[in-house]
Amino acid sequence: MQELPDDHGVRVFAQPDETGEPALALAFAPAPEEGDQVSEQHGTAIFVAPEIAEPLAGTVLDVMDTPEGAQLALVPQEGAEDDATDA
Numbered sequence: 001m002q003e004l005p006d007d008h009g010v011r012v013f014a015q016p017d018e019t020g021e022p023a024l025a026l027a028f029a030p031a032p033e034e035g036d037q038v039s040e041q042h043g044t045a046i047f048v049a050p051e052i053a054e055p056l057a058g059t060v061l062d063v064m065d066t067p068e069g070a071q072l073a074l075v076p077q078e079g080a081e082d083d084a085t086d087a
Contacts, residue, residue, distance in 0.1 A: 009045025010061060011036070012074075014052050024052070026061075026072055 011029040014022045032038050032047035039046045041061055048056060059074045 009038075009047050010072075011047040011049070012052065012056065012061070013049035024074070 008028050008030050009032070011027050011032070013025055013027075015025040017023040029047055032045075033049070035050040036047040037050070037053045039048070044061075046061060056074060058077050060077045062073050062075045063070050064073045
């Protein structure tokens with residue numbers, strides 16, 4: 001996997017997919033855009049677009065091994081409440 005330059009972060013934002021429906025997108029970015037929420041995970045800056053910050057609250061960016069190779073994924077943060085628990 002290519003190394004991320006020290007002066008870049010990962011930006012998470014919404015973008016239309018091929019059908020025009022909103023979908024999450026990830027891109028390397030040198031700086032946050034205006035209004036982005038900024039955090040850090042494992043030494044990497046994470047920039048989250050304001051329109052998706054609330055829906056992504058309680059998730060973290062992780063690398064998952066898949067048959068197609070390593071892929072970035074958003075997963076529930078350890079210790080975050082799970083709304084899908086059985087009653």
